[in-house]
Amino acid sequence: MATQQINIPDIGDFDSVEVIEVLVSVGDMVAIDDSLLTLESDKATMEIPSPVAGKVTKISVAVGDDVKEGDYVFDIEASAAAAAPAVEAPASAPAQTAASVATAPAPVAATEAPKAAPVVQSSPVALANASKPINSQSMGATSHASPSVRAFARKLGVEIDKVPGSGPKGRIKQTDVEAAIKAVMSGQSSAPGQATGGAGIPPVPVIDFSKFGDTTTEELGRIKKISGKFLHASWLNVPHVTQFDECDITEMDQFRKDQKASAEKQGIKLTPLVFVMKAVVKALQEFPSVNASLSPDGQSIIKKHYYNIGIAVDTPNGLMVPVVKDVDKKGIYELSRDLMEISAKARDGKLGPADMSGGTFTISSLGGIGGTQFTPIVNAPEVAIMGLSKAKMQPVWNGSEFIPRLVMPFSVSYDHRALDGAEGVRFTTTVGNYLSDLRQLIL
DSSP states (O other): OOEEEEEOOOOSSOSOEEEEEEOOOTTOEEOTTOEEEEEEOSSOEEEEEOSSOEEEEEEOOOTTOEEOTTOEEEEEEEOTTOOSOOOOOOOOOTTOOTGGGTTSOOOOOOTTOOOOOGGGSSSHHHHHHOOSOOOGGGOOOSOOBOHHHHHHHHHHTBOGGGSOOOSGGGOBOHHHHHHHHHHHHTTOTTOSSBOTTTTTOOOOOOOOGGGTSOOOOOOOOHHHHHHHHHHHHHHHHSOEEEEEEEEEOHHHHHHHHHHHHHHHHTTOOOOHHHHHHHHHHHHHHHOTTTSEEEOTTSSOEEEOSSOOEEEEEEETTEEEOOEEOOGGGOOHHHHHHHHHHHHHHHHTTOOOGGGGSOOSEEEEEOTTTOOSOOOOOOOTTSSEEEEEOOOEEEEEEOSSSEEEEEEEEEEEEEETTTOOHHHHHHHHHHHHHHHHOGGGGGO
């Protein structure tokens, strides 16, 4: 039986692509068109099939290596049954999606194929940290799945080598990955595949603190338990970026003070927050991607043509976020009334589901307490949140002298999948400009 060298076929207009999986081990028997390698470029994921049937006798490539057309990667000892000449597999087109190349049959594993080294698991953490100098004989395939299914599992933080496959020859299908996730969501902590603690994040060590001194244990309140789950999920699922800025609100605050007496006659407490809400909505109208949510599959952005602003309220029971509806259609006095009403309901624990749903953007204000800057957590499925800090008088250079100005620091955290850095800073700059000169709001 002749040994045939296997080289990388035509892979399109790429100088080199990265090996993200080695799907076979030395000693494995493969058939024609069984997948040997998975390559990934910035445009597509593709599997390299075997042009011959036989036994893998040598592997000269490892996860993390960069390969190009013509590179030698395997030796396969062709079986006697492989009488047909080897046919070079056509390459996937560069713009092909992962789903479109997921048609190759699964490789046939040897009866006692060596287990995969931990570095080749399909989790994002493992791939990101995979180093090149790996013994190729430790790269055995313990799971068989198409590139689209592997990409689906990586996106959801599932270790695909722990998911049992229901397809032919144990091939893992998307429904298998979904079943593993559902098992965890239903409370089966031992369900395979889903990395508990957040995409493979190692748990915090359990420590008996009483060994070091007196302790007191108090159960978290119901609101903190509920909000904690949402905040944790948002932090793990949303790639946060926070843009810090500050704005001169001297004129805005003076206008508020000028209107204070008139507002009080109508039983209204006029706060800086309502002016911020109007400035934010004006900016959201100019940057519709900030007033949006990502689709569940992360492939589309849903832009909303209504402006409901969630306001984080500190209550005795914990943080709550009631929503002020149709902020773009209301004046300062009407917004003030709404804000007073929902704040009172939040403190009294009387908020209903309708009061806390439908938000498109959230504002968290700590200005009445203190602090200089903070990083708010995005209130997913929204894509951005603003954090307001305490304003203070500062000397500002006007070109000829320093003058006292009331400066308010603020920040905006946003989902980097929906917004890039340039759009994020343009949004914060626009909000700051409106707050510095309220006259722009009527233009």
